[in-house]
Amino acid sequence: xxxxxxxxxxxGDKEILKGINLEVKAGEIHAIMGPxxxxxxxxxxxxxxNENYEVTEGIVSLDGEDLADLAPxxxxxxxxxxxxxxxxxxxxxxxxNFMRTAINETxxxxxxxxxxxxxxxxxxxxxxxxxxxxxxxxxxSLNEGFSGGEKKRNEIFQMAMLEPKLAILxxxxxxxxxxxxxxxxxxxxxLKSDKNAIILITHYQRLLDYIVPDYVHVLYNGKxxxxxxxxxxxxxxxxxxxxxxQEQEA
Amino acid sequence: xxxxxxxxxxxMAFEEQVDVxxxxxxxxxxxxKNFENKGFPTKKEESWKYTSLNAILKNDFTVFPKNENxxxxxxVKKYFIHEIDTYKLVxxxxxxSSNLSSTTHDGLDVCLMSSALNKPxxxxxxxxxxxxxxxxxxxxxxxxTAFANEGAYINIPKSxxxxxxxxxxxxxxxNEAALLVQPRNLVIVGENSHVQIIERHQSLNxxxxxxxxxxxxxxxxxxxxxxxxxxxxxxxxxxxxxxYVSQKQESHVSVQTFSFGGNLTxxxxxxxxxxxxxxxxLNGITIIGEKQHVDHYTLVQHATPNCESFQDYKGIxxxxxxxxxxxxxxxxxxxxxxxxxxxxxxxxxxxxxTINAKPQLEIFADDVKCSHGCTVGQLDETAMFYMQSRGxxxxxxxxxxxxxxxxxxxxxxxIPELKQRITKIIAVKLGVKMGxxx
Numbered sequence: 001x002x003x004x005x006x007x008x009x010x011x012g013d014k015e016i017l018k019g020i021n022l023e024v025k026a027g028e029i030h031a032i033m034g035p036x037x038x039x040x041x042x043x044x045x046x047x048x049x050n051e052n053y054e055v056t057e058g059i060v061s062l063d064g065e066d067l068a069d070l071a072p073x074x075x076x077x078x079x080x081x082x083x084x085x086x087x088x089x090x091x092x093x094x095x096x097n098f099m100r101t102a103i104n105e106t107x108x109x110x111x112x113x114x115x116x117x118x119x120x121x122x123x124x125x126x127x128x129x130x131x132x133x134x135x136x137x138x139x140x141s142l143n144e145g146f147s148g149g150e151k152k153r154n155e156i157f158q159m160a161m162l163e164p165k166l167a168i169l170x171x172x173x174x175x176x177x178x179x180x181x182x183x184x185x186x187x188x189x190x191l192k193s194d195k196n197a198i199i200l201i202t203h204y205q206r207l208l209d210y211i212v213p214d215y216v217h218v219l220y221n222g223k224x225x226x227x228x229x230x231x232x233x234x235x236x237x238x239x240x241x242x243x244x245x246q247e248q249e250a
Numbered sequence: 251x252x253x254x255x256x257x258x259x260x261x262m263a264f265e266e267q268v269d270v271x272x273x274x275x276x277x278x279x280x281x282x283k284n285f286e287n288k289g290f291p292t293k294k295e296e297s298w299k300y301t302s303l304n305a306i307l308k309n310d311f312t313v314f315p316k317n318e319n320x321x322x323x324x325x326v327k328k329y330f331i332h333e334i335d336t337y338k339l340v341x342x343x344x345x346x347s348s349n350l351s352s353t354t355h356d357g358l359d360v361c362l363m364s365s366a367l368n369k370p371x372x373x374x375x376x377x378x379x380x381x382x383x384x385x386x387x388x389x390x391x392x393x394x395t396a397f398a399n400e401g402a403y404i405n406i407p408k409s410x411x412x413x414x415x416x417x418x419x420x421x422x423x424x425n426e427a428a429l430l431v432q433p434r435n436l437v438i439v440g441e442n443s444h445v446q447i448i449e450r451h452q453s454l455n456x457x458x459x460x461x462x463x464x465x466x467x468x469x470x471x472x473x474x475x476x477x478x479x480x481x482x483x484x485x486x487x488x489x490x491x492x493x494y495v496s497q498k499q500e501s502h503v504s505v506q507t508f509s510f511g512g513n514l515t516x517x518x519x520x521x522x523x524x525x526x527x528x529x530x531x532l533n534g535i536t537i538i539g540e541k542q543h544v545d546h547y548t549l550v551q552h553a554t555p556n557c558e559s560f561q562d563y564k565g566i567x568x569x570x571x572x573x574x575x576x577x578x579x580x581x582x583x584x585x586x587x588x589x590x591x592x593x594x595x596x597x598x599x600x601x602x603x604t605i606n607a608k609p610q611l612e613i614f615a616d617d618v619k620c621s622h623g624c625t626v627g628q629l630d631e632t633a634m635f636y637m638q639s640r641g642x643x644x645x646x647x648x649x650x651x652x653x654x655x656x657x658x659x660x661x662x663x664x665i666p667e668l669k670q671r672i673t674k675i676i677a678v679k680l681g682v683k684m685g686x687x688x
Contacts, residue, residue, distance in 0.1 A: 073641050
């Protein structure tokens with residue numbers, strides 16, 4: 001589904017991604033781990049189409065289509081979803097209004113009719129139950145005054161509403177306690193299917209106990225330096241990122 | 251003939267037309283003299299540095315309203331908050347319209363200034379309050395005082411919660427080629443009383459209008475006044491609004507100004523404190539484009555201890571529009587334990603959009619909490635990307651962000667139907683679809 005070949009990306013003069021190769025098929029869960037500064041967030045931003053980053057070489061394609069000239073909203077319309085590490089607060093726009101706008105803009109772009117209000121309500125109710133989200137939550141301003149856990153849960157709720165083909169979860173576990181983590185992981189597990197794919201960007205192994213990956217990749221200094229199955233995550237946990245650094249420096 | 255000369259020379263004829271008692275004649279004459287000496291303000295004056303009246307003054311304004319032109323309610327219904335029952339004081343080209351108005355003398359007075367200035371039963375109130383808080387120095391206020399004759403007269407006795415809002419509406423029909431109107435409003439709210447007032451100026455055609463209005467508001471002890479100014483007029487309308495508020499102990503007065511229309515709008519908003527533990531709130535949302543110009547000039551004079559003031563002005567400027575925010579907070583030596591907060595947040599959307607923001611704090615007391623913040627920026631890029639990543643196109647994301655930016659001030663509107671109306675006006679202005687809620 002997602003094919004990344006020799007991806008180089010920079011911000012300003014600084015090159016952050018130095019030749020990423022990654023293949024993700026439908027139904028798969030890939031975890032990308034790495035120390036701070038390795039380029040994890042840059043990778044997710046570049047796939048989502050953040051215009052602050054320049055792709056200097058390489059190709060990112062979704063289902064064979066090159067994403068290069070597509071604006072972030074166009075990538076979203078094609079089924080890319082990015083769950084932010086630091087979700088943005090938008091006071092004055094309720095969660096419901098926001099979702100309704102997002103869903104209908106996506107439908108419009110895909111030449112579908114707008115979802116009628118009563119159907120939307122039903123849809124919202126369904127998905128909020130799935131993620132154990134209180135209805136009161138939905139009329140609050142988007143992310144305003146939300147705790148870390150609530151923000152992350154709201155990201156997964158958006159994922160549930162938008163039903164993306166490819167979901168990139170950027171450090172979804174950061175700042176969460178065990179209970180919040182369980183709810184978020186639960187939600188993600190309910191959403192995964194053999195038609196979609198998930199990329200988990202994480203610093204710690206802990207999340208991977210709850211969302212079990214098919215493949216684990218280690219990102220270091222802008223490149224994927226190691227790939228393996230889920231045992232790789234345990235190895236990393238045990239040996240720490242220094243192990244990777246030493247291997248690379250050798 | 252220049253407008254200033256025209257006005258000065260018409261004064262005698264004006265006084266002959268209106269029935270006055272001698273005290274008012276003296277007040278008027280003095281005021282005219284002050285205006286004559288000072289003339290219309292120019293950019294050479296510090297307080298008018300960013301706003302020029304020159305272009306507007308070139309119009310050949312008719313200075314005296316003709317007879318009442320009739321308008322049918324159905325033609326102007328949309329300008330009222332027609333979803334609810336309200337008292338209405340409606341003026342057409344400066345002349346009171348009885349068939350569009352809904353006045354009362356039952357337990358409170360909601361009626362015309364011309365009656366109040368002429369009928370003996372109001373004399374004591376007029377002597378006590380009329381022209382007592384308005385500036386005697388400022389030239390445009392003096393101009394208004396010299397010709398003060400018609401406007402809203404609202405007198406709420408003690409301990410009265412007014413059960414319906416009062417709408418003050420000034421229409422101009424433009425049967426004159428260019429019209430100058432000078433409404434004079436007086437609002438007195440007794441101890442423990444509570445009233446909500448909505449004021450709006452609306453031109454019904456496209457001839458130039460200049461409105462130079464003065465509103466004096468007196469809040470007695472523990473009075474609560476919510477005053478809303480809707481400024482969504484045509485692009486040929488110009489408004490100079492001079493509002494003076496006098497507050498006694500423990501009163502709460504809020505004035506919220508929504509500036510979306512007009513060619514040039516200048517809001518002079520002044521609060522004076524005469525008691526402890528009172529609160530003043532000044533909020534504004536300005537959303538303009540093309541060549542519009544909106545100038546907010548505020549003053550809060552903290553003179554007594556334990557009082558609070560809050561100012562929150564939001565502005566969004568596109569095309570070649572110009573915004574000015576000049577917010578002065580003056581804390582006198584005796585005003586200990588003052589809390590004064592002032593915020594002016596602005597978004598510039600175009601290369602030629604301008605905001606001139608000048609907060610001024612003069613603090614002479616030493617135990618106070620005062621803050622002021624002024625921001626000028628573009629839209630938050632991270633927030634834009636967040637929305638785009640959810641499939642919301644750039645244009646709609648921009649509009650949503652701007653709507654959200656204005657929202658804080660909208661939240662403080664206490665009349666639900668008015669809040670909806672303002673929300674709708676803003677949503678239309680920004681091209682946002684709102685209004686879907688669980």
